[in-house]
Amino acid sequence: MRGLSVRLLLFNVLLVFLPAAGFFYLDVYEKELLEAQERAMVQQGRLAAAALSAAVGANGGPAAIDRTAAVRLLARLQGRTEMRLRVVNPDGSLLADSARLVPPRPPAPPSVSRYEDRPVLRLARDSWLYRFGAWLYRIPGRFLDAFGPPVPSSGGETFYVAGGPLLGPEVKAALAGRYGATVRPTRGGPRSLTLYSALPVRSSPPEGQIVGAVLVSQSTFRILRALYDVRLDVFKVVLLSMIVAAILSLLVSTTIARPLKALRNEANDLLDRRGRLKGRFRGSGRLDEIGDLARALEQLTGRLEGHLRFIETFASDVSHEIKNPLAAVRTATEMLAEVDDPADRARFLGIAQREVARMEQLLSAMREITEIDARLEAETTADVDLGDLLARIVEGFRLRAPEGLAIGLRLPLTTVLVAASRERLTQVFENLLDNAASLAPPGTEIRIDLDEILPFAAIVTISDRGPGIPDEHLHRIFDRFFSWRPNDQAATASRARHTGLGLSIVKAIVEGYGGTVSARNRPGGGATFEVRLLAVP
Secondary structure, rough: OOOHHHHHHHHHHHHHHHHHHHHHHHHHHHHHHHHHHHHOOOOOHHHHHHHHHHHHHHHOOOOOOOOOHHHHHHHHHHHHOOOOEEEEEOOOEEEEEEEHOOOOOOOOOOOOOOOOOOHHHHHHHOOOHHHHHHHHOOOOOOOOHHHOOOOOOOOOOOOOOOOOOOOOHEEEEEHHHEEEEEEEEOOEEEEEEEEEEEEEOOOOOOOOEEEEEEEEEEEEEEHHHHHHHHHHHHHHHHHHHHHHHHHHHHHHHHHHHHHHHHHHHHHOEEEOOOOOOEEEEEEOOOOOHHHHHHHHHHHHHHHHHHHHHHHHHHHHHHHHHHHHHHHHHHHHHHHHHHOOOOOHHHHHHHHHHHHHHHHHHHHHHHHHHHHHHHHHHHHEEEEEEEHHHHHHHHHHHHHHOOOEEEEEEEEEOOOOEEEEHHHHHHHHHHHHHHHHHHHHHOOOOOEEEEEEEOEEEEEEEEEOOOOOHHHHHHHHHOOOOOOOOOOHHHHHHOOOOOOOOOOHHHHHHHOOOOEEEEEEOOOOOOEEEOOOOOOOO
């Protein structure tokens, strides 16, 4: 059962990793955030460029950006933006810089998450959860990109040197009248970048000459920190889900594997070294499929035990039943050799012939019951009209019934069909009629009643007014070779014609078709045999 437990665990863990696969698609989220940041930077730059353009050439002034106006414009921001704005002359020289005029608003402390007040970066550096996640992610070799926390800028830019011209590709594009943008690593933050957007500043119409550019820059630290928060939260959910999946898998596998292992051990203990059954499955009170399996195995071993008991006892029963007629034959033949009187010789010869005939009858009945047990389920069946079958049986039985014995038949108004072999059902009801006729006294009636009781049960009862069945024999009436007759002359004369297998054959056939047969004493005297079969709907 270890394989089943492992498969359950792997299945549950796989279900956990399927949603966790979205962890690797956070790049799409990052790209959208970067695009949003760039749009905000462009909008800020456009506003600044528009304000500067309105001041260029106003009131007949020169077609150039006034340094004082540029400084005043950037000073109005009062640190209300995290972006850095710079105004550049056409030669690349710096006119105004918001970072030099008013210190930018410091970013939120890295120890505070945007989701809740918790130390994100401190967790990343010091907690066991971060170290465990880092170890896991080093396996595919992408730990630094996924789990490494963003480091805020500690020294600004590396591309534009203080005092030098600002002639990067994006600024040149803006001075040429186009929009320029680029991305550069932030100094001191290897996983943090800085976005640059440059927009041209034009003089007032109608000239519309390019008189400079506005350079907007901003670090991606906040975006990367937000992504780091999401990654860490996803990892926590995945880790917790894996733990829960493992626990649930162990519980489920225990409730499945342990009962199956118990069934396996029980199956191994059922047989001895010779392959004989030593017991049966104990069944189970569980209400799930394993409980159904245990109960089915219990029924299976019970039926198998009964069949094996039938096989084991059949030989001893046969030898016991044949022993008496064989002894009678041997005694009669020995006496034939010793007597000379013709009358005695004829009497002993008649005894031998009757006992031989009885053995033939026994062997024929035993062969028949063996064939029923082995081949009944393989025989072809059809829908049999029970009413028509009983009417034909009664019609034929009346021709050979003892004088003075009446046969009464009651049939329902509707047709009652059963799936069976017509010949086998004929054998069942003829055996029951023969048994009733052998016990019913002259001048009485044997009653046959056919009823259909929903859902789909056909019931045939055969009742006589004979001596009935002693209570101590009711449980043995269908046993093989069991035959009871009242101790009178008529019964003694008929005892030789009965082998004790007729009712046993009836039981074998009826139960082979999924039905039942029972016997009870009739009120007022006599016995009633009830055959219950499955009716065709």
